[in-house]
Amino acid sequence: MQRQELIRLRTNLLEKGVKLIAVSKMKTPAEILEVYESGQRIFGENKVQDLVPKYDFLPKDIEWHMIGHLQTNKVKYIAPFVAMIESVDSFNLLHEINKRAAKVNRVIDFLFQVRIAKEETKFGLKEKELLEILDDPAFRQMKNVRACGVMGIATLTEDMEIVRDEFRLLKKAFDRVKKKYFSADEHFREISMGMSGDYEMAMEEGSTMVRIGTLIFGERFAPPPMLRAGE
Numbered sequence: 049m050q051r052q053e054l055i056r057l058r059t060n061l062l063e064k065g066v067k068l069i070a071v072s073k074m075k076t077p078a079e080i081l082e083v084y085e086s087g088q089r090i091f092g093e094n095k096v097q098d099l100v101p102k103y104d105f106l107p108k109d110i111e112w113h114m115i116g117h118l119q120t121n122k123v124k125y126i127a128p129f130v131a132m133i134e135s136v137d138s139f140n141l142l143h144e145i146n147k148r149a150a151k152v153n154r155v156i157d158f159l160f161q162v163r164i165a166k167e168e169t170k171f172g173l174k175e176k177e178l179l180e181i182l183d184d185p186a187f188r189q190m191k192n193v194r195a196c197g198v199m200g201i202a203t204l205t206e207d208m209e210i211v212r213d214e215f216r217l218l219k220k221a222f223d224r225v226k227k228k229y230f231s232a233d234e235h236f237r238e239i240s241m242g243m244s245g246d247y248e249m250a251m252e253e254g255s256t257m258v259r260i261g262t263l264i265f266g267e268r269f270a271p272p273p274m275l276r277a278g279e
């Protein structure tokens with residue numbers, strides 16, 4: 049995407065109150081810097097082992113969002129700097145984030161990842177599991193994490209009506225949770241949904257954060273298998 053187009057996209061979103069997360073997974077620091085130069089400051093990565101070296105190498109005013117499944121044993125590597133963890137999908141993980149944030153004297157913003165896709169493979173909390181966390185007194189005791197809303201990943205399908213239905217599910221879940229648990233908490237306000245192919249629809253359905261990779265950076269190409277051996 050050309051610099052002017054990107055600036056126009058970001059401005060359009062901002063006018064509608066929607067934040068742009070530039071998803072830079074599998075992109076090089078040079079490619080990220082080019083987007084940074086256009087004024088973009090929020091970037092999303094889905095793997096700790098990529099996020100840490102990119103944080104080290106790139107300007108420190110970048111806000112890094114973790115958007116992929118996060119293993120508890122890797123929280124410690126990103127706790128010192130991550131701006132938001134969008135993918136909290138278990139109470140256990142949240143305990144670990146709270147613990148690691150306390151160690152580095154931080155309060156880490158996070159989103160609950162809610163399972164909206166039909167596919168069994170997708171991570172995320174069922175709404176019932178989310179309510180169990182929110183009802184647990186231990187949740188209220190956590191002083192080093194701050195709940196900022198919900199995130200969802202829709203089914204990968206050409207059928208846009210399925211995707212729209214899933215976005216609606218996430219919006220409804222957000223509304224119920226907001227009303228019952230966070231009505232007086234101004235920080236609980238984000239609905240992270242929408243990617244390159246469906247972000248406009250997501251915004252129609254109430255998204256406040258869109259996670260866009262391909263549209264900004266171009267297609268991602270998987271590295272050849274020999275470079276993936278360490279995974």
Ligand SMILES: *Cc1c(COP(=O)(O)O)cnc(C)c1O
Pocket residue numbers: 071073094115116201243244245259260261262263
């Ligand atoms: C890769 C990814 C995106 C961006 O997808 P694009 O189709 O490239 O815009 C958004 N969210 C998550 C969780 C991702 O892993």
